[in-house]
Amino acid sequence: xxxxxxxxxxxxxxxxxxxxxxxxxxxxxxxxxxxxxxxxxxxxxxxxxxxxxxxxxxxxxxxxxxxxxxxxxxxxxxxxxxxxxxxxxxxxxxxxxxxxxxxxxxxxxxxxxxxxxx
Amino acid sequence: xxxxxxxxxxxxxxxxxxxxxxxxxxxxxxxxxxxxxxxxxxxxxxxxxxxxxxxxxxxxxxxxxxxxxxxxxxxxxxxxxxxxxxxxxxxxxxxxxxxxxxxxxxxxxxxxxxxxxxx
Amino acid sequence: xxxxxxxxxxxxxxxxxxxxxxxxxxxxxxxxxxxxxxxxxxxxxxxxxxxxxxxxxxxxxxxxxxxxxxxxxxxxxxxxxxxxxxxxxxxxxxxxxxxxxxxxxxxxxxxxxxxxxxxxxxxxxxxxxxxxxxxxxxxxxxxxxxxxxxxxxxxxxxxxxxxxxxxxxxxxxxxxxxxxxxxxxxxxxxxxxxxxxxxxxxxxxxxxxxxxxxxxxxxxxxxxxxxxxxxxxxxxxxxxxxxxxxxxxxxxxxxxxxxxxxxxxxxxxxxxxxxxxxxxxxxxxxxxxxxxxxxxxxxxxxxxxxx
Numbered sequence: 001x002x003x004x005x006x007x008x009x010x011x012x013x014x015x016x017x018x019x020x021x022x023x024x025x026x027x028x029x030x031x032x033x034x035x036x037x038x039x040x041x042x043x044x045x046x047x048x049x050x051x052x053x054x055x056x057x058x059x060x061x062x063x064x065x066x067x068x069x070x071x072x073x074x075x076x077x078x079x080x081x082x083x084x085x086x087x088x089x090x091x092x093x094x095x096x097x098x099x100x101x102x103x104x105x106x107x108x109x110x111x112x113x114x115x116x117x118x
Numbered sequence: 119x120x121x122x123x124x125x126x127x128x129x130x131x132x133x134x135x136x137x138x139x140x141x142x143x144x145x146x147x148x149x150x151x152x153x154x155x156x157x158x159x160x161x162x163x164x165x166x167x168x169x170x171x172x173x174x175x176x177x178x179x180x181x182x183x184x185x186x187x188x189x190x191x192x193x194x195x196x197x198x199x200x201x202x203x204x205x206x207x208x209x210x211x212x213x214x215x216x217x218x219x220x221x222x223x224x225x226x227x228x229x230x231x232x233x234x235x236x237x
Numbered sequence: 238x239x240x241x242x243x244x245x246x247x248x249x250x251x252x253x254x255x256x257x258x259x260x261x262x263x264x265x266x267x268x269x270x271x272x273x274x275x276x277x278x279x280x281x282x283x284x285x286x287x288x289x290x291x292x293x294x295x296x297x298x299x300x301x302x303x304x305x306x307x308x309x310x311x312x313x314x315x316x317x318x319x320x321x322x323x324x325x326x327x328x329x330x331x332x333x334x335x336x337x338x339x340x341x342x343x344x345x346x347x348x349x350x351x352x353x354x355x356x357x358x359x360x361x362x363x364x365x366x367x368x369x370x371x372x373x374x375x376x377x378x379x380x381x382x383x384x385x386x387x388x389x390x391x392x393x394x395x396x397x398x399x400x401x402x403x404x405x406x407x408x409x410x411x412x413x414x415x416x417x418x419x420x421x422x423x424x425x426x427x428x429x430x431x432x433x434x435x436x437x438x439x440x441x442x443x444x445x446x447x448x449x450x451x452x453x454x455x456x457x458x459x460x461x462x463x464x465x466x467x468x469x470x471x472x473x474x475x476x477x478x479x480x481x482x483x484x485x486x487x488x489x490x491x492x493x494x495x496x497x498x499x500x501x502x503x504x505x506x507x508x509x510x511x512x513x514x515x516x517x518x519x520x521x522x523x524x525x526x527x528x529x530x531x532x533x534x535x536x537x538x539x540x541x542x543x544x
Contacts, residue, residue: 205365
């Protein structure tokens with residue numbers, strides 16, 4: 001139960017940060033989306049994101065900074081394993097499942113459903 | 119009322135007037151909803167993560183399949199036209215989780231296809 | 238959404254959804270405009286071939302909806318772009334054509350479609366984003382008017398062409414506040430040129446400034462020592478009810494088009510209003526200009542209609 005609670009709190013707080021950025025600055029949702037991935041990369045490379053995952057579990061991996069973290073940690077891992085070429089392959093390898101899922105499901109859903117107006 | 123070239127002070131004065139009359143963003147309400155919805159999506163993620171870990175995935179390996187499931191759910195609910203209703207309420211709560219990324223991809227994809235004739 | 242709004246009883250036709258059996262929103266907008274033009278001509282008891290010119294426009298790139306609508310009309314056509322001021326602009330040019338003796342009968346029309354406009358200007362409709370409180374809701378609809386050299390209807394007695402006013406507002410969600418100075422400027426010059434006072438008119442209507450833009454126009458006039466609040470209303474504040482969650486009100490070409498053709502025109506015919514000033518307001522930015530961080534140039538055209 002403890003893990004669920006921590007996931008809720010950490011995940012919720014990251015979203016609150018995004019909401020405050022949208023409401024208090026001129027940043028649009030698209031900006032926030034990109035900014036959070038970049039922030040995830042930065043914190044991950046400083047070694048600050050893994051501790052957050054240890055505390056929050058999915059609360060830290062599900063929000064977009066978690067995606068940024070996967071990009072960086074994937075690259076580091078691959079560089080350690082495969083050397084220089086890891087810079088080019090690591091990031092995408094680590095996030096391949098998510099990217100493929102988004103593209104495939106995105107396409108499939110777009111074909112199945114009609115866009116809805118308001 | 120205005121000269122053809124509006125001076126910068128005039129522009130500034132007007133923009134200040136606009137800021138005064140601008141309707142306030144309900145920040146507290148937005149933040150609370152973002153926290154609750156964002157938290158719940160992450161809790162759902164934790165549920166799938168625990169499930170995948172019970173199948174023998176390591177803590178780290180479980181994150182991949184978890185995002186795949188969440189992305190699928192988000193794509194499905196976008197397809198059903200429900201996710202944007204959630205987004206109107208939750209704001210960042212449904213944008214910041216990986217599901218928001220999937221939502222924007224599906225929404226963008228969908229407009230590329232012409233809707234078929236509705237019967 | 239419009240059909241559940243405040244003026245629902247005044248529209249000639251309400252569609253059940255935003256596609257109305259068309260395969261795309263843009264096609265739906267075209268059919269709406271074609272229907273509006275044909276109905277306006279029919280109501281005026283003329284045939285489509287009696288129309289010398291059609292002047293029309295909408296919000297989409299290359300006036301997509303208009304061009305496909307006019308394809309089915311088959312009359313000489315001039316495309317008008319004044320963003321949401323298109324109907325006023327078309328009426329202004331059309332009445333000038335008639336006054337100059339170049340035409341006997343013209344049609345002015347404008348349309349907008351919420352979903353088609355969202356997809357061009359903002360986000361896909363299904364992207365879960367929050368709309369800021371200052372934002373307005375693009376009206377789905379179309380309105381057309383027939384202007385004739387002879388007849389018993391209300392007459393266009395004066396018109397003022399606006400100039401572009403840009404107060405440096407960059408937020409494309411705040412179009413009403415961006416357009417308010419243009420509306421105030423055109424109103425000011427209209428009173429100045431015509432010698433008429435604001436109280437000459439029973440009502441002054443701006444196109445789609447919304448609640449915030451309307452308040453700003455009143456403020457701007459107050460600063461000049463003129464009280465406008467008694468006989469001034471904005472079409473964008475008349476379409477949706479509070480609980481329809483349209484935030485600051487309605488916008489789009491159709492905002493002034495459906496309020497004028499549906500509501501104001503009917504009141505003129507019923508002699509409930511005698512002298513009306515319609516001020517179409519348009520924000521002339523594009524998606525490219527927004528991405529290049531340009532501010533929003535705005536325009537307003539005034540047309541005086543008297544019964």
